[in-house]
Amino acid sequence: MAWGMASEACCYVYYPENENDLLEIFELAKVRGMTVGFRGGGQSYGDASLNGEQILVDLSGWNSILDWDSKNGIITVQSGVTIAQLWRRVVASGWWPPVVPGSMNPTVGGCASMNIHGKNHWQVGSFGEHVIEFKALLPNGQTVCCSRYESQDLYFGMLGSFGMLGCFLSITLQLKQISTGAVQVTALSAANLDDLLHIIDSRKDEDYVVGWVDCVVGGSSVGRGIVHTARHTELSDKNIMTDDGSNNKHELPSKILGILPAQYLWFFLRIFNHRVGYKIVNMVRYYSGLLRNRHRFVQSLAQFNFLLDYIPNWKQAFCPGGLIQYQCFIPYRNAHTVFSKIIHYCTDAKLQPYLGVVKRHRNDDFLISCNLDGYSLAIDFSVKDSNRARLSSLLAKLDEIVLDAGGRFYFAKDSTLKPEAARLFLGPKTLARLIDLKILCDPNNLLQSNLSRRILPELHDYQVNN
Numbered sequence: 214m215a216w217g218m219a220s221e222a223c224c225y226v227y228y229p230e231n232e233n234d235l236l237e238i239f240e241l242a243k244v245r246g247m248t249v250g251f252r253g254g255g256q257s258y259g260d261a262s263l264n265g266e267q268i269l270v271d272l273s274g275w276n277s278i279l280d281w282d283s284k285n286g287i288i289t290v291q292s293g294v295t296i297a298q299l300w301r302r303v304v305a306s307g308w309w310p311p312v313v314p315g316s317m318n319p320t321v322g323g324c325a326s327m328n329i330h331g332k333n334h335w336q337v338g339s340f341g342e343h344v345i346e347f348k349a350l351l352p353n354g355q356t357v358c359c360s361r362y363e364s365q366d367l368y369f370g371m372l373g374s375f376g377m378l379g380c381f382l383s384i385t386l387q388l389k390q391i392s393t394g395a396v397q398v399t400a401l402s403a404a405n406l407d408d409l410l411h412i413i414d415s416r417k418d419e420d421y422v423v424g425w426v427d428c429v430v431g432g433s434s435v436g437r438g439i440v441h442t443a444r445h446t447e448l449s450d451k452n453i454m455t456d457d458g459s460n461n462k463h464e465l466p467s468k469i470l471g472i473l474p475a476q477y478l479w480f481f482l483r484i485f486n487h488r489v490g491y492k493i494v495n496m497v498r499y500y501s502g503l504l505r506n507r508h509r510f511v512q513s514l515a516q517f518n519f520l521l522d523y524i525p526n527w528k529q530a531f532c533p534g535g536l537i538q539y540q541c542f543i544p545y546r547n548a549h550t551v552f553s554k555i556i557h558y559c560t561d562a563k564l565q566p567y568l569g570v571v572k573r574h575r576n577d578d579f580l581i582s583c584n585l586d587g588y589s590l591a592i593d594f595s596v597k598d599s600n601r602a603r604l605s606s607l608l609a610k611l612d613e614i615v616l617d618a619g620g621r622f623y624f625a626k627d628s629t630l631k632p633e634a635a636r637l638f639l640g641p642k643t644l645a646r647l648i649d650l651k652i653l654c655d656p657n658n659l660l661q662s663n664l665s666r667r668i669l670p671e672l673h674d675y676q677v678n679n
């Protein structure tokens with residue numbers, strides 16, 4: 214099942230113990246005429262880690278930390294190590310992963326494969342920018358070691374190539390040094406979209422910035438929301454959490470508001486899974502944010518970054534249809550126009566997202582990349598039998614708006630992109646380069662997924678005689 218539960222597939226799942234097992238799986242697939250997909254934590258919203266009726270290699274068991282140099286903050290891990298394992302291992306020594314997603318459950322291999330970003334993307338870039346080197350097994354049987362200086366083509370090609378070129382075995386990361394495990398957070402309310410984008414842009418000297426948008430409200434308040442900025446605290450700051458070697462104070466609370474057991478709250482969220490419910494939740498969130506405008510507080514880095522993990526299993530609130538996320542990246546100058554168009558289109562279609570999030574981004578040099586100098590808007594929709602077809606046609610319309618504005622898409626979150634849109638986004642040169650690399654690494658065209666077949670069927674068209 215995809216993380217968002219809106220797509221599922223039956224796969225032949227294998228759990229290799231080591232590199233040799235994986236080589237045998239590649240051989241088996243070749244002999245049987247089957248394809249191979251990879252799965253790390255299974256935390257991609259859409260169908261990236263599914264390979265229907267085919268082989269799916271679950272890499273979550275490759276979860277050892279291989280080397281940890283706490284003096285220089287350099288760590289080498291197997292690709293199935295999760296972000297949770299990573300930060301828990303390093304935080305007490307004064308280090309933190311420089312780029313983390315909104316949940317701590319993804320694996321390092323999954324993060325490398327999608328080249329994920331955090332709430333600090335415009336500052337520090339994507340996950341791949343902190344990968345010193347990686348070791349990978351290619352379906353052609355070769356084991357390669359890649360860095361910015363060695364096998365550069367594969368380094369910039371594999372980081373972000375959604376598992377299509379090879380399997381990350383181990384990854385060496387440069388971590389970020391921190392004085393404390395805490396951040397000073399400021400909440401700022403924004404009256405409309407203009408205000409929101411302005412606040413985000415004017416806080417570029419902070420370490421982290423993220424904007425929550427109310428996508429349900431209309432009129433002059435379209436795009437209102439709350440921006441959270443955060444800055445690493447220094448030991449000289451007052452009221453900080455100092456490190457005493459224990460991880461307890463970094464962890465997420467097991468009770469919300471001090472009394473409600475977090476693990477059962479998803480059940481309560483179900484009550485609000487409809488249009489009126491989204492209106493109520495968004496309104497309460499906005500007005501409580503307004504009351505606390507400019508409020509400053511201290512949180513652990515984990516509490517700030519992994520907000521979406523506060524309520525375990527919250528996605529169950531969207532059963533049985535599940536949820537999908539649509540995240541588009543828009544160049545700076547077009548962001549305001551495009552985001553307001555998107556919100557208006559959703560309102561007109563009576564398909565309002567229950568959640569909207571805006572982040573600031575920058576360009577990078579990776580072959581497959583959604584990143585650009587601008588903003589992203591991520592909007593989440595509840596999927597029901599009654600809205601599935603309408604959602605798909607709404608999102609196809611949004612794709613056109615995004616492409617017209619020179620925007621990009623993010624495969625880790627995608628569930629609906631069509632090949633024409635994916636082709637236009639990547640452009641013929643990038644696509645040709647990806648196919649060249651794929652032929653080199655994967656001459657038998659073994660590596661596939663539901664996502665790759667859906668968005669880029671031409672990636673699987675070639676046949677190399679060997």
Ligand SMILES: Cc1cc2nc3c(=O)[nH]c(=O)nc-3n(C[C@H](O)[C@H](O)[C@H](O)COP(=O)(O)OP(=O)(O)OC[C@H]3O[C@@H](n4cnc5c(N)ncnc54)[C@H](O)[C@@H]3O)c2cc1C
Pocket residue numbers: 216250251252253254255256257258261262272292293313314315316318319320321322323324326327328329330331332375376377379380381382521625626662
């Ligand atoms: C609540 C939540 C919040 C999120 N927040 C963010 C965010 O803020 N920013 C962001 O960028 N993303 C975010 N994500 C998306 C998530 O970070 C990515 O989808 C990530 O790729 C998931 O990692 P995974 O280990 O679960 O990989 P999976 O979902 O299992 O797989 C993802 C892709 O990686 C490939 N893959 C996995 N392991 C390997 C390997 N060892 N070698 C080669 N390929 C491999 C798979 O083939 C697949 O294509 C979020 C997801 C969730 C559920």
